[in-house]
Amino acid sequence: MSGGPAHELGPLLTLDSLSLEFRGRGGVSRVLDAVGLTVGWGETVGLVGESGSGKTVTALAIMGILPPQARVTGGAALFKGTDLLATDEKTLRRYRGGEIAMTFQQARAGLNPIRPVGRQIEDVIRHHTDLGRADARERAVALLSRVQIPDPSRVFGAFPFELSGGMCQRVMIAMAVSCSPSLLIADEPATGLDVCTQAAVLELIGELSSERRMATLLISHDLGLLGERADRIVVMHAGHVVESAPTRALFASPRHPYTAKLIASCPRPSVELGDLVTIPGTIPDFREPLPPCRFRFRCERASPECDQPPLPRFEVGPDHFVACWRPL
Amino acid sequence: MADLPLLHVRDLSKRFPVRGTKRMVHAVDRVGLSMYAGESVGLVGESGCGKSTLVRLIARLLDPSGGEIDFEQRPIGSIPAAVFAGRPERALIQMVFQDPTDSLNPRFTAFETIADPIRHLSSNRTRRAVEERTAEVAELVRLRGELLGRYPHQLSGGQAQRVGIARAISVSPRLLILDEPTSALDVSVQAVILHLLAELRVRLGMTYLFVSHDLNVVRLITERVLVMYAGRVVEVGPTADVLSRPSHPYTRALLSAIPAFDPTARRARIRLPGEPQSPVDPSPTVCRFFGRCPEGFDRCRLEMPELRPVGTGRFVACHLFDDRSGPDRESDTTSG
Numbered sequence: 001m002s003g004g005p006a007h008e009l010g011p012l013l014t015l016d017s018l019s020l021e022f023r024g025r026g027g028v029s030r031v032l033d034a035v036g037l038t039v040g041w042g043e044t045v046g047l048v049g050e051s052g053s054g055k056t057v058t059a060l061a062i063m064g065i066l067p068p069q070a071r072v073t074g075g076a077a078l079f080k081g082t083d084l085l086a087t088d089e090k091t092l093r094r095y096r097g098g099e100i101a102m103t104f105q106q107a108r109a110g111l112n113p114i115r116p117v118g119r120q121i122e123d124v125i126r127h128h129t130d131l132g133r134a135d136a137r138e139r140a141v142a143l144l145s146r147v148q149i150p151d152p153s154r155v156f157g158a159f160p161f162e163l164s165g166g167m168c169q170r171v172m173i174a175m176a177v178s179c180s181p182s183l184l185i186a187d188e189p190a191t192g193l194d195v196c197t198q199a200a201v202l203e204l205i206g207e208l209s210s211e212r213r214m215a216t217l218l219i220s221h222d223l224g225l226l227g228e229r230a231d232r233i234v235v236m237h238a239g240h241v242v243e244s245a246p247t248r249a250l251f252a253s254p255r256h257p258y259t260a261k262l263i264a265s266c267p268r269p270s271v272e273l274g275d276l277v278t279i280p281g282t283i284p285d286f287r288e289p290l291p292p293c294r295f296r297f298r299c300e301r302a303s304p305e306c307d308q309p310p311l312p313r314f315e316v317g318p319d320h321f322v323a324c325w326r327p328l
Numbered sequence: 329m330a331d332l333p334l335l336h337v338r339d340l341s342k343r344f345p346v347r348g349t350k351r352m353v354h355a356v357d358r359v360g361l362s363m364y365a366g367e368s369v370g371l372v373g374e375s376g377c378g379k380s381t382l383v384r385l386i387a388r389l390l391d392p393s394g395g396e397i398d399f400e401q402r403p404i405g406s407i408p409a410a411v412f413a414g415r416p417e418r419a420l421i422q423m424v425f426q427d428p429t430d431s432l433n434p435r436f437t438a439f440e441t442i443a444d445p446i447r448h449l450s451s452n453r454t455r456r457a458v459e460e461r462t463a464e465v466a467e468l469v470r471l472r473g474e475l476l477g478r479y480p481h482q483l484s485g486g487q488a489q490r491v492g493i494a495r496a497i498s499v500s501p502r503l504l505i506l507d508e509p510t511s512a513l514d515v516s517v518q519a520v521i522l523h524l525l526a527e528l529r530v531r532l533g534m535t536y537l538f539v540s541h542d543l544n545v546v547r548l549i550t551e552r553v554l555v556m557y558a559g560r561v562v563e564v565g566p567t568a569d570v571l572s573r574p575s576h577p578y579t580r581a582l583l584s585a586i587p588a589f590d591p592t593a594r595r596a597r598i599r600l601p602g603e604p605q606s607p608v609d610p611s612p613t614v615c616r617f618f619g620r621c622p623e624g625f626d627r628c629r630l631e632m633p634e635l636r637p638v639g640t641g642r643f644v645a646c647h648l649f650d651d652r653s654g655p656d657r658e659s660d661t662t663s664g
Contacts, residue, residue: 050514051485150603194374195541199585199597221514224544224587251589265519267544268589273526276548279516282484 010081011038012215013062013183018075018085020061022286029286031057032239033294034075034311039183042213044206046230046247048223048262052283053236055219059185061085062217063102064092079183098128101176105188107168111160117171118144118156121178128179143174147204166197170204177208184209187219202229224266227251232319235259238283238294240311245320255316255327258295293324301326332401333362334535335386335503340395340405342381346608353607355381357559357616358395360635365502368529368536370546370567372582373556376607379539382556383505386537387423388412399503419449419499426508428488432480438491439476442466442498449499461498468531469494469524486517493524497532504529507539522549543586547571552641555579558607558616561635565642575644577621598622615647623648 020032032054039045049055060066062077064084077084079100084092104110112120121140125131131139137156144152147170160168169189176184186205190198206229209216220226226233227247234244235256243256254260264277281298284290292309296302305325313323340359343352356378363369371379384390386397388409397405404417412418422445425431432441443462447453450461466476469490480488489509496504506525510518526549529536540546546553546567553570555563555578563576574580581598600620610616615628627647635643636650 050516195543195582195585196374196600199587200599203597222587223515224589227589228587262515265516266589267518267522267542267548269544269547269586271548273522273548276519276522278519278523 012041012043012080013039013217014076014078015058015062016076016078018058018061018077019073020057020066021071021073022067022069023071024069027287030239030290031070031286032061033290035236035239035241036075036313037234037241037244039215039217041182042209042215044209044216044218044229044231046226046233047217047219047236048221048226048233049236050221050262050283052238054239055236056187058236059102059187059217059219062185063096063100064089065096094128097124097176097181098179099181100183100185101179101181102185103169103172103176103187103189105191107172108160108163108165110172111168113160116157116159117163117168118158121171121175124175125178139178140174143178144171146208147171147174148200149174166193166201169193169197169201173201173204173208177212177214180212181214183215183217185217185219188221189218190220190222190225198225205229222266223262224268235262239286240294240323242295242324243320243322245317249317249320253317253328255320255322256295256324257299257301257326257328260328301328331364333398334365334367334400335361335363335537336396336398336401337361337386338396338398340382340385340397341393342378342385342390343393351608354559354610355607356385356392357610359556359559359561361554361561361564363503363535363537365535366529366533367552368538368550370550370553371537371539371556372541372543372546372553374541374582376604377556378559379556380507383423383507383537383539386503387421387505388418389423416449419445420501421503421505422496422499422501423505423507424489424492424496424509427512428485428492429480429483432488432491434480437477437479438466438471438483438487438494441491442476442494445495445499462494465494465498468497468528484517485513486520489513489517489521490524493521493528497528497534500532502533502535503537504534505537505539508541509538510545511540511542518545525549543571543583555582558604558610560616560645562617562645563643564635565639569639569642575638575642575649576617576646577623577648578617581622 015035015037018032018035022029022031035058047055072085111117118140121143122136125136125139141152141156144155149155149170190202218226218230230247232246233250235242237258243259254263261277261279265279279298284294291307292311293306296306303326311323312325313321316322316327338360340356342356343354345352359382373379385392388404391409392405396403439462442465443458446458446461471490471494475487510521538550550567553567554561557578563579574583581600584598602619605616605619613630613632615633618624618628633645633647635645638644638649
């Protein structure tokens with residue numbers, strides 16, 4: 001496929017200053033503002049943020065499957081040197097499912113309810129390869145077995161409603177990796193699943209990523225879960241990337257006030273209720289005029305210099321960036 | 329504790345018929361528990377383990393298939409749920425549900441939602457009294473007055489859950505059942521709601537039964553914890569104790585699956601082999617965890633383990649902890 005060794009020098013995916021708005025009756029919402037992030041070849045990057053932070057929209061923009069009311073107003077999404085935002089639908093179709101695959105939070109809703117799940121995997125394989133039906137079927141069964149689905153030949157013929165949430169998530173993962181993508185985007189793969197199933201699904205994604213040297217963008221609202229799985233973490237708040245750092249550095253010394261609060265607000269083994277931090281305020285209304293820093297009115301460290309545009313981006317350590325005038 | 333329990337549940341069961349057959353799903357199977365006034369008890373387990381069914385039985389929203397529920401020493405288990413809804417005891421056991429926007433009536437304003445139980449269950453139901461009580465409760469949960477006129481879709485998740493809590497506490501319950509009250513919320517909002525719940529319990533002298541799949545949350549807000557698996561309670565004990573030294577193999581697996589949070593301290597996860605047993609007409613003589621249990625042995629498929637004391641305030645339903653026949657006691661094992 002496209003993307004020779006020359007491209008391997010740079011990151012696999014570079015989101016450069018992606019801005020995006022939603023147009024609706026209530027006005028224009030500036031949902032993403034100059035979002036930048038990179039995913040290296042084979043790297044697992046965690047994308048974390050609370051609801052409304054823009055993490056899913058970012059993924060949809062990369063996949064080129066934004067809802068109709070969304071409009072990209074600037075920036076680029078370079079994948080192996082091709083700008084996904086500027087390319088035609090035909091090329092995108094080749095990439096989608098083949099080179100870049102995505103799994104969705106509601107796995108059962110993401111599957112076709114009236115087609116056997118194995119057939120759906122087979123469809124993806126046949127769209128992206130020259131394999132005949134029998135071979136595609138064989139590969140689909142092998143994938144179902146690889147994602148640890150018991151009795152894969154039987155499950156091949158099952159409909160989504162016959163499978164548990166964890167099983168549907170596994171089917172979706174099998175489908176996503178069926179054509180050996182270089183990048184897997186997994187949107188909240190563990191949310192809504194049981195603790196034990198959660199751990200198993202994340203472990204599976206981790207195994208597939210390393211055995212296929214597949215880069216992974218792991219999207220979650222749960223920082224604790226990313227801490228165990230990601231090489232690097234990108235933190236979003238209200239449509240901005242506020243901090244990105246290697247996982248250990250982020251947990252050891254968060255520099256953005258929001259990241260620090262987010263870590264301190266998570267219930268975790270070493271913390272008592274009294275120490276559990278809350279974050280005042282909510283994300284701002286994207287339709288209103290916004291300050292350069294969208295965390296400004298929730299931030300205890302805010303000062304007049306925070307009102308000067310544009311939002312800064314400082315390198316505060318190796319591969320550690322923070323968008324704050326007064327980092328911790 | 330010398331006091332009599334606020335809630336005492338014995339051999340409580342709930343079976344649902346499988347449509348079109350005579351078979352039964354055993355959702356809750358002979359569960360026993362006692363709760364004392366002022367306590368906060370956690371109930372953990374995976375989805376489908378029967379924890380929501382159990383709390384709905386206790387909240388008297390569902391009728392049990394068997395067993396007894398005593399509340400303040402009065403039997404309430406045999407009162408049909410539909411009748412219980414109109415009884416004065418209804419006010420004393422209240423419930424907060426998981427998804428605040430889903431569990432609120434979309435056509436009620438926040439005020440209507442909070443006022444509704446007051447109108448039905450309180451002693452003074454004059455318009456003025458209802459308004460006063462609603463305002464008072466809204467203040468307790470720190471819901472700003474201007475939000476009272478809003479509908480659920482106009483509220484944030486955190487605000488909607490405050491309405492859910494306000495509704496539940498508006499009739500001064502003694503037992504508040506919280507079914508995953510924060511799992512649909514963002515972490516920063518979850519922290520706010522957890523603080524609020526801890527404060528309300530002390531301030532209003534309530535007893536909590538707190539259902540959650542998140543052991544980190546349960547640790548923060550409960551003193552005792554019950555672990556459920558496949559309709560049965562498999563472990564009970566002081567929360568800190570159970571979480572630091574889990575006994576039952578299922579509790580251990582559950583704990584090993586929680587994210588460590590510290591990227592330097594990845595722990596070995598205990599993998600559960602196989603699939604859970606079907607909840608449809610399960611064998612009464614096989615441990616429900618058998619087949620997935622990494623430590624199962626012969627006796628586990630011949631005899632259902634019952635809860636037995638294993639230390640101060642701790643109980644485990646597992647043959648591993650029965651002195652008569654651990655798997656290591658080869659001399660005692662009667663292999664059949």
